[in-house]
Amino acid sequence: MNKGGAGGLGGGSGAGSGPTAAAAAAAAQKQKTLLHRVEGDIANIVDNFSHLVNVARVNDPPVRNSQEAFMMEMRGARMVQAADSLLKLVSELKQTAIFSGFASLNDHVEQRRNEFNQLAERTDRTLSNIGEEAAASLKELESHYSSSAQKTLQNLQP
Amino acid sequence: MDEGMQLQISLDKLPIKRLDSIEENGFERFPPDVDYDEKRLSLIRRIDFAWAVEKDEEKKKKQKTSKESSTPWQWQSMVENLQLAHQELSVIMDLINTVEANDAVTVASMTRPKLLPNEALSDLAVSAATKLQCYRNVGKYFKQSARAFEQQVAREARFYGALIRLQQNWKVKRQRQAAIIPGNEGFTFDLFDNSYDQPAIIRSLSMSTVRVNHDAAGMLAINVSPDLCHSLQFGFVGAQSDDIQRKSNENKSQFSGEHNLGKTGEESSSDEECVTKTHSLLREVHKAIFSEQVFDLVNREAFNTFTGVSVTGIRENYLQLSLDQGTSVYLSLVSNDQDHPTVKGELTNNVENANLLLESSDGMKLEAKQNTPKKKGQFSNSICYEIYIQQIFHEHIFGRGSEKPISSGNRLSGIQAKDGSSLLGHFFMSLAHRIFSTKVLAELENVVCKVPYLQLISNPTWNSRASSWTLYMEVPQSILRGSQTKTSDYYEKNAVKRQFWTKVVVNDDCINVKAEGSPNVAGLFKGKSEESHSINKYDCNLADLPVIILQQVASQIINWLYEEALMVGIKANRDFLCLSFELEQGETLGLVASVDPEDSEGCISWWLVMEDSFAEEQKLQMNITDGASEYRKFLGHLSLDLLYATLMDLVGWCSGGGGQ
Numbered sequence: 001m002n003k004g005g006a007g008g009l010g011g012g013s014g015a016g017s018g019p020t021a022a023a024a025a026a027a028a029q030k031q032k033t034l035l036h037r038v039e040g041d042i043a044n045i046v047d048n049f050s051h052l053v054n055v056a057r058v059n060d061p062p063v064r065n066s067q068e069a070f071m072m073e074m075r076g077a078r079m080v081q082a083a084d085s086l087l088k089l090v091s092e093l094k095q096t097a098i099f100s101g102f103a104s105l106n107d108h109v110e111q112r113r114n115e116f117n118q119l120a121e122r123t124d125r126t127l128s129n130i131g132e133e134a135a136a137s138l139k140e141l142e143s144h145y146s147s148s149a150q151k152t153l154q155n156l157q158p
Numbered sequence: 159m160d161e162g163m164q165l166q167i168s169l170d171k172l173p174i175k176r177l178d179s180i181e182e183n184g185f186e187r188f189p190p191d192v193d194y195d196e197k198r199l200s201l202i203r204r205i206d207f208a209w210a211v212e213k214d215e216e217k218k219k220k221q222k223t224s225k226e227s228s229t230p231w232q233w234q235s236m237v238e239n240l241q242l243a244h245q246e247l248s249v250i251m252d253l254i255n256t257v258e259a260n261d262a263v264t265v266a267s268m269t270r271p272k273l274l275p276n277e278a279l280s281d282l283a284v285s286a287a288t289k290l291q292c293y294r295n296v297g298k299y300f301k302q303s304a305r306a307f308e309q310q311v312a313r314e315a316r317f318y319g320a321l322i323r324l325q326q327n328w329k330v331k332r333q334r335q336a337a338i339i340p341g342n343e344g345f346t347f348d349l350f351d352n353s354y355d356q357p358a359i360i361r362s363l364s365m366s367t368v369r370v371n372h373d374a375a376g377m378l379a380i381n382v383s384p385d386l387c388h389s390l391q392f393g394f395v396g397a398q399s400d401d402i403q404r405k406s407n408e409n410k411s412q413f414s415g416e417h418n419l420g421k422t423g424e425e426s427s428s429d430e431e432c433v434t435k436t437h438s439l440l441r442e443v444h445k446a447i448f449s450e451q452v453f454d455l456v457n458r459e460a461f462n463t464f465t466g467v468s469v470t471g472i473r474e475n476y477l478q479l480s481l482d483q484g485t486s487v488y489l490s491l492v493s494n495d496q497d498h499p500t501v502k503g504e505l506t507n508n509v510e511n512a513n514l515l516l517e518s519s520d521g522m523k524l525e526a527k528q529n530t531p532k533k534k535g536q537f538s539n540s541i542c543y544e545i546y547i548q549q550i551f552h553e554h555i556f557g558r559g560s561e562k563p564i565s566s567g568n569r570l571s572g573i574q575a576k577d578g579s580s581l582l583g584h585f586f587m588s589l590a591h592r593i594f595s596t597k598v599l600a601e602l603e604n605v606v607c608k609v610p611y612l613q614l615i616s617n618p619t620w621n622s623r624a625s626s627w628t629l630y631m632e633v634p635q636s637i638l639r640g641s642q643t644k645t646s647d648y649y650e651k652n653a654v655k656r657q658f659w660t661k662v663v664v665n666d667d668c669i670n671v672k673a674e675g676s677p678n679v680a681g682l683f684k685g686k687s688e689e690s691h692s693i694n695k696y697d698c699n700l701a702d703l704p705v706i707i708l709q710q711v712a713s714q715i716i717n718w719l720y721e722e723a724l725m726v727g728i729k730a731n732r733d734f735l736c737l738s739f740e741l742e743q744g745e746t747l748g749l750v751a752s753v754d755p756e757d758s759e760g761c762i763s764w765w766l767v768m769e770d771s772f773a774e775e776q777k778l779q780m781n782i783t784d785g786a787s788e789y790r791k792f793l794g795h796l797s798l799d800l801l802y803a804t805l806m807d808l809v810g811w812c813s814g815g816g817g818q
Contacts, residue, residue: 052296056289063285069292076296080303087307091314095343098322099332108326135618146613 037089044082048075210249313376320378320433328440345370349444353556354451365443377432382439387446388475388491390453392544395478395486452551453491459582467586481590547585554581587666588622594667595625597700602627602662605704608761611798612711629660631711633718637799654721658714660707670697673710704755712751712762719805728809739812745770747808760795
């Protein structure tokens with residue numbers, strides 16, 4: 001799993017190394033740090049878990065139960081802490097993906113722009129259609145009114 | 159000590175050497191010196207534990223009897239064993255203390271007795287159980303942590319999911335320094351647009367950055383106070399009731415401050431709702447920023463004298479302007495709250511203020527009073543003016559599509575837009591034009607109402623500062639001679655023109671009347687009826703418009719009658735509003751049109767005028783104003799068929815020769 005992640009990240013950083021070499025180097029360094037953290041955390045978890053399992057053997061007397069109990073608590077706490085730091089790493093990666101995925105963001109913005117432009121054009125067309133229909137209706141109504149009894153009635157009234 | 163207890167006393171011999179034996183030869187044998195250690199051992203051995211043992215046995219017997227009497231308790235044997243062990247231990251410790259107190263003996267070693275197999279197994283079981291308990295505790299701890307992590311992951315997933323969806327439409331910024339505060343990662347929505355002016359940023363800066371918080375359930379929430387958000391309102395001063403009714407009838411935006419999720423059972427749908435609500439809240443703020451920008455720009459441009467409006471009142475978020483025609487309008491920023499009672503109170507005062515302020519211009523006050531009854535028709539348009547002014551400024555600020563936005567602000571750049579006047583000038587000229595064209599339309603309708611054969615046709619110009627109408631008159635085919643029903647091409651070409659139009663075009667406040675007038679000679683040779691008439695074009699003002707229209711229509715009727723007479727073969731003379739036929743003896747019989755827009759029965763009336771050759775001289779001397787019966791006869795308001803019949807009669811008279 002680590003190697004797959006490294007390959008993906010490496011590809012991403014390679015594509016983004018456009019502007020400067022310093023930026024690319026910084027990105028590579030950051031990637032290394034992250035990987036290092038991941039590996040450290042996972043090694044931590046595995047190590048503590050193996051210790052926990054090793055202590056499972058029931059000893060002959062003299063028994064060291066309380067000592068082992070404390071050790072188990074400590075190892076358990078360490079495992080949980082390592083898991084927590086892994087989760088924090090994941091959320092950091094998520095944040096980076098949200099706010100630094102510029103290619104996808106730009107694409108999306110472009111797409112939305114096109115959508116809105118089309119919507120604006122459609123609205124304009126609809127408005128002009130409405131205007132034309134209103135003009136046609138007005139013409140019809142005016143001609144109806146002119147030839148209608150209403151107008152002649154108005155005339156007959158003093 | 160208990161009284162019932164038997165006290166046993168043992169007496170030691172005095173520690174003096176006692177003779178053991180004497181031998182025959184007098185040698186005294188003493189017992190050998192007891193070694194120090196042996197002395198102590200002997201002392202120890204002398205301690206009698208029988209009493210303790212007997213006690214135990216007694217207790218055992220008692221317990222056995224009690225056991226037989228009551229139901230056994232499951233821990234009874236364990237308790238007994240523990241008590242026995244306790245007693246043994248207490249005995250041993252007493253012994254050790256006594257011995258050590260007497261300083262005779264010290265404990266050399268204590269060896270653990272070899273465990274019996276069941277004891278060994280029970281020890282193993284206990285330690286296994288303890289270990290199992292430890293593991294169970296660790297397991298519980300892991301489960302708890304796992305649950306907490308899952309919850310946290312779910313919360314983060316919802317939060318980031320909502321944030322991503324909102325990011326599709328809004329700009330999200332992050333401040334890394336602010337991430338120190340737990341639970342707040344420092345995200346903000348940036349609602350400000352770079353198209354806005356630099357000086358205008360100050361007004362809306364507080365609103366343009368919206369912080370992203372977490373609400374109680376960990377979901378995304380934004381905190382926007384509703385009273386900061388204003389919307390633009392445009393209206394006519396003096397139309398309070400309509401405006402306020404309009405505002406209260408509008409569907410209020412779903413405006414709330416921090417909002418919470420729905421019930422936990424409907425999380426997915428309430429997530430959607432949450433995102434939608436947040437989106438609409440942000441849109442409200444965005445619109446409010448735009449409204450404020452528009453208000454700001456209007457404020458700045460209103461003080462340019464060449465826009466044609468003058469500022470008559472100014473308050474916080476309220477600007478009142480008066481146009482040249484005595485109309486007063488206001489532009490205000492209204493909070494989205496239920497703020498109407500105070501606004502209404504302000505507006506009622508404004509009417510009096512507006513009227514007072516208008517005194518400065520002569521004649522305006524009178525005009526304002528005259529305009530009041532007509533204002534009712536204008537007030538329904540205040541919404542469309544509101545939209546229009548927003549549209550103008552929107553196009554100005556943001557440009558059109560991919561065009562660069564024009565920088566606004568100073569007069570020079572304002573002049574570049576829209577015919578050399580500023581945006582606000584254009585807007586108010588449109589407004590003035592609308593008001594004026596309403597008046598023009600009223601006049602035209604008044605005329606058309608009274609003349610039955612005249613039709614009013616509106617021509618939409620799709621221009622905010624130009625309006626156009628056509629007054630159309632058609633002579634129906636049915637009133638013409640029956641023999642002309644079937645016309646060949648020849649007849650059609652030479653057929654009398656039966657359709658007449660008069661076009662009224664209003665540009666800003668200039669009325670231009672265009673109509674077909676008298677036939678021109680060149681057109682006659684061409685033979686086409688459309689080109690055979692010249693087009694009269696002239697400007698007029700509002701007061702003269704009805705008269706001019708009526709005169710034009712009357713002259714068109716006269717032209718038609720003239721053509722009809724020609725068709726029939728009678729030579730007639732045509733003046734502007736008069737058609738005259740020559741009779742024998744030099745007399746002329748004329749049909750004269752008289753126009754009067756104030757006439758309630760009809761605007762065009764007809765007179766029959768008879769003139770003899772002497773009448774010319776008499777005209778110079780006398781003033782023939784009254785309708786003397788020998789020269790004039792009032793025919794009334796004739797319809798077209800009656801006119802045609804009259805014409806035919808006149809023609810008949812002329813051709814039949816004649817006097818009266």
